[in-house]
Amino acid sequence: MRRKTCTRALSLLCGLALTAALAACSGGAPAGTQAQPQESQQQEAKQELTATVNQVDSDLGYLVLVTEDGYYKLDLNGVDVSGLEPGDDVTATYTGTLSTEDEGEELSAKLTAIRKN
Structure with a gap:
């Protein structure tokens, strides 16, 4: 029984680590910081x-x-x-x-x- 609990806990930790790694690779900056460059491009003088x-x-x-x-x-x-x-x-x-x-x-x-x- 203890072996199943350890295996589940290890699987959960691996899943969390993978999720954190994917979030870091995707450039998970807050939405407000991503909108600023687009706004400055729209404000560029025509x-x-x-x-x-x-x-x-x-x-x-x-x-x-x-x-x-x-x-x-x-x-x-x-x-x-x-x-x-x-x-x-x-x-x-x-x-x-x-x-x-x-x-x-x-x-x-x-x-x-x-x-x-």
Whole structure:
């Protein structure tokens, strides 16, 4: 009888240890701390750029717009651009920082909306 009790107690302790390990691996931070980064992303300032479409590449996920100041490459960020063609005048709403097409491959400007003018 004592052996069964020890086996059950050991099984219970192993189960509790496994549960604690899984909770630690899942990043079990309180819900309030996880919401803060999302809120700061939503509060990121949206900006607008009036420009002409130079290139749309849905497969690679970017859009190139041209203004008097130069060419700008934006991450499509899941925005539907299927109706846009080179030469269309648009107003693009984006977050992040615009960089010229020549400044590298990393896109920090993310498109949030676009409309034809």
